[in-house]
Amino acid sequence: MLSGRGWRLPLLSGLVLGGALSAVLGGGWEPIWALGVFDRAIGFGPAGKVAWMFAGGLLVGFGTRLAGGCTSGHGIFGLANLELPSLLSTISFMAAGIATTQVVYRVLFPLVGAP
Amino acid sequence: MTLLYLILGTVFGFVLSRSGAADYGFIQGMFLFTEFQLYGILAVGVGLTAPGIWLIKRRGRTLFGRPVTIELKALHRGNVAGGLIFGVGWSLTGMCPGPILVNIGEGKVYALAALAGALVGAGLLGSFYPAVQRPFGLPPLKVGTGEG
Numbered sequence: 001m002l003s004g005r006g007w008r009l010p011l012l013s014g015l016v017l018g019g020a021l022s023a024v025l026g027g028g029w030e031p032i033w034a035l036g037v038f039d040r041a042i043g044f045g046p047a048g049k050v051a052w053m054f055a056g057g058l059l060v061g062f063g064t065r066l067a068g069g070c071t072s073g074h075g076i077f078g079l080a081n082l083e084l085p086s087l088l089s090t091i092s093f094m095a096a097g098i099a100t101t102q103v104v105y106r107v108l109f110p111l112v113g114a115p
Numbered sequence: 116m117t118l119l120y121l122i123l124g125t126v127f128g129f130v131l132s133r134s135g136a137a138d139y140g141f142i143q144g145m146f147l148f149t150e151f152q153l154y155g156i157l158a159v160g161v162g163l164t165a166p167g168i169w170l171i172k173r174r175g176r177t178l179f180g181r182p183v184t185i186e187l188k189a190l191h192r193g194n195v196a197g198g199l200i201f202g203v204g205w206s207l208t209g210m211c212p213g214p215i216l217v218n219i220g221e222g223k224v225y226a227l228a229a230l231a232g233a234l235v236g237a238g239l240l241g242s243f244y245p246a247v248q249r250p251f252g253l254p255p256l257k258v259g260t261g262e263g
Binding site: 006007010011012013014015016017018019020021022023029030031032033035036037038049050051052053054055056057058059060061062063064065066067068069070071072073074075076077078079080081082083084085086088089090091092093094095096097098099100101102104105106 | 116117118120121122123124125126127128129130131132133136137139140142143145146147148157160161162164165167168185187188189190191193194195196197198199200201202203204205206207208209210211212213215216217218219220221222223224225226228229230231232233234235236237238239240241247251253
């Protein structure tokens with residue numbers, strides 16, 4: 001069996017590197033504060049955006065641990081392995097995501113144009 | 116081996132970035148049904164992973180010859196409850212766990228706040244594990260192994 005520590009940190013570091021590489025090859029890396037549709041429709045300032053992201057992150061961290069996996073663990077790997085817990089979890093997070101975005105961008109902060 | 120995992124992570128991060136899976140606008144568009152690319156990405160991911168898993172199970176060893184078993188995930192009430200909580204967070208941040216790191220790599224400064232939140236959120240579940248374990252029927256807490 002692979003030990004947990006040997007591959008996790010390199011893999012996670014790679015995710016950061018891959019994002020940076022994508023930005024560099026796609027026209028140059030630079031720090032970005034702008035957030036397209038969020039800025040247009042919701043338009044909180046920097047502090048509000050940080051608070052929004054922190055609050056959402058809390059739910060992501062807590063929820064994925066409680067569910068036992070995320071989009072890749074349940075959504076891709078678990079579904080591909082035909083596991084029932086993954087089907088239930090995937091249906092749940094897709095439904096909650098759809099409901100939340102519909103409420104945020106069609107009810108609370110209606111969009112003028114498409115995102 | 117460390118380098119191999121770093122490279123695999125980099126490829127995964129690059130693909131997540133270019134597929135739109137780490138893009139706030141694409142995520143909102145997916146949930147608003149105005150943008151269907153990510154549904155396709157998910158379907159292709161599942162479609163390519165399924166035969167890969169089937170082959171690994173049949174062979175029972177890694178490419179380097181070490182034995183490998185694929186553990187099934189535990190079925191419990193947390194699958195649905197946690198999925199619902201995660202889904203709300205995914206919509207709010209436009210990031211699932213992997214893409215939080217991809218966004219940071221891309222230079223999105225606000226993704227650092229999402230990472231801080233996710234670490235605190237995961238820590239909170241750990242702190243309250245004894246309290247939520249019985250009501251949700253969770254397996255014993257495993258630290259640092261097994262889950263994706």
